[in-house]
Amino acid sequence: MFNILHVAAHSIFIITLALLLSLLFNGLERKLIARMQARIGPPIIQPFLDIKKLFIKENIVPANSIKWLFNAMPLVALASALLLFLYMPFAGMPPLLQAHGDLILVLYLFIIPPLALAIGAFASASPYASIGAQREIVLMMSYEFVLSVVVIAFAWLLSFSHAGAYAFSFDTLTAYPIWNLVDGIGKLGVALLLVSALAVFPAKVAKLPADISEAKTEIAEGVLVEYSGRNLALLLMAQAVQALAFASLIVALFFPWNISAFLALPSIFALIADFIFFLVKTFAIMFASLILVSAATARLKVDQAARIYIYYVFLLALFGLAFIGLDRLLVM
Amino acid sequence: MGLDALKRSLWVFHINTGSCNGCDIEIIAALTPRYDAERFGVKLVGSPRHADVLLVTGPVTRKMKERLIRAYEQMPEPKIVVVVGNCGSTGGVFYESYNLEGPIDKIIPVDIYVPGCPPRPEAIIHGLAKAWEKLEGMKKCKQQNL
Structure with a gap:
């Protein structure tokens, strides 16, 4: 009984922290993009103001939509995005529900928010939303390949080097950072996977150059077109949370180190140091692959984006896998 | 949490009801680095469902009348209508033209008029600031049960 209460309290803490952090990162992103475009930009707390405003707005449900589906999907999207943090290492701590889920569960949970968004868009009966939802699905099918190759490479390598350990658990991934398992050409392979x-990343969270599903000037915000008020607030929060979740997934896979392992700190300071180090790592990932990229690029067409992901990025990941394999051959 | 939540976060939907594009370009100019309306939380959105402010330009041609009403009705409450330019405010040089249904306040309730042909971006941002004041007024009326 006590254990259940403890887990519940802990997960509420993690979820609140994740929500606050992701909105803060979203504000930072808007501010930084504005600075790069020589603008002053909105205050960093702007996403909080936007969300607060959306909650006092009227919540319109279109007359010929499927109402329960239309209203349920924003909740599903936000809930599954937030649930991710219970199964992933977050803020330098091991995942709370480690015994109940692994990397494969996390990958499946990552699919739910875009899927919920697409279903909600189809349920809204708007032609713009329908186009947006189709684009979302096309994009999702093209980038999921790449992610599965990355995960397969990790599991394959770990099953060779540490045959006894369970290759898909975050515990193993944290204990044996992938860069230490390979050398030379294998390191190049891991870099290609990274x-x-x-x-x-940009396609996962629908940011430029891959904000094709909600192209504002083209299909009137696409999947989001009929959402207003509270539902829109939930969807915007889900997107922000997904961005933080994907950044922390990359951190957990490629940069699982904690700073407290290198500095001898008393436990409470170690927690704080790990937390700050986690923020730095996730922000660096976001800055490199989201903020810089979306400030510098324009939107791709959906067929261009699908081609890039299916051909080039997938090929890049396959080369990474091949290099890692080659490295294993050289070791043996 | 009341109407003052709108103060630093006004999302704007822009509709052209037959304007010459002069006002529309000035609206875009208000978003450029020189004026940067986004620092006040003003954002141009692509769907009337997301909007707090309907920014209307043009003298409303016959074809656009129904569409204007429809866009207005699609916006969630609370909402504000801001008219940009002389054409929308009075009809401008097209006053009493045979093919017009406007000006805009004959069709939908208008809160703020920004005159000019076209108005400067500063004037448009000033108009949005007036929209905040109007919402604040609505809040005060609500508090005093007026």
Whole structure:
């Protein structure tokens, strides 16, 4: 009984922290993009103001939509995005529900928010939303390949080097950082995997150059077109949370180190140091693959984006896998 | 949490009801680095469902009348209508033209008029600031049960 209460309290803490952090990162992103465009930009707390405003707005449900589906999907999107943080290492701590889920569950949970968004868009009966939802699905099918190659490479390598350990658990991934398992050409392979995972980032969170599903000037915000008020607030929060979640997934896979392992700190300071180090790592990932890229690029067409992901990025990931394999051959 | 939540976060939907594009370009100019309306939380959105402010330009041609009403009705409450330019405010040089249904306040309730042909971007931002004041007024009326 006590254990259940403890887990519940802990997960509420993690979810609140994740929500606050992701909105803060979203504000920072808007501010930095504005600075790069020589503008002053909105205050960093702007996403909080926007969300607060959306909650007092009227919540319109279109007359010929499927109402329960239309209203349920924003909740599903936000809930599954937030649930991710219970199964992933977050803020330098091991995942709370480690015994109940692994990397494969996390990958499946990552699919739910875009899927919920697409279903909600189809349910809204708007032609713009329908176009947006189709684009979302096309894009999702093209980048999921890349992510599965990345995960397969990790599991394959770990099953060779540490045959006894469970290769898909975050515990193993944290205990044996991938860079230490390979050398020479294998390190190049891991770097290629990292680049291809980073290339997926903009498509995963629908930011430029891959904001094709909600192209504002083209299909009137696409999947979001009929959402207003509270539902829109939930969807915007889900997107922000997904961005933080994907950044922390990349951190957990490629940069699982904690700073407290290198500095001998008393436990409370170690927690704080790890937390700050986690923020620095996730922000660096976001800055490199989201903020810089979306400030510098224009929107791709959906067929261009799908071609880039299916051909080039997928090929890049496959080369990474091949290099890692080659490295294993050289070791043996 | 009341109407003052709108103060630093006004999302704007822009509709052209037959304007010559002069006002529309000035609206875009208000978003450029020189004026940067986004620092006040003003954002141009692509769907009337997301909007707090309907920014209307042009003298409303016959074809656009129904569409204007429809866009207005699609916006969630609370909402504000801001007219940009002389054409929308009075009809401007097209006053009493045979093919017009406007000016805009004959069709939908208008809160703020920004005159000019075209108005400067500063004037448009000033108009949005007036929209905040109007919402604040609505809040005060609500508090005093007026």
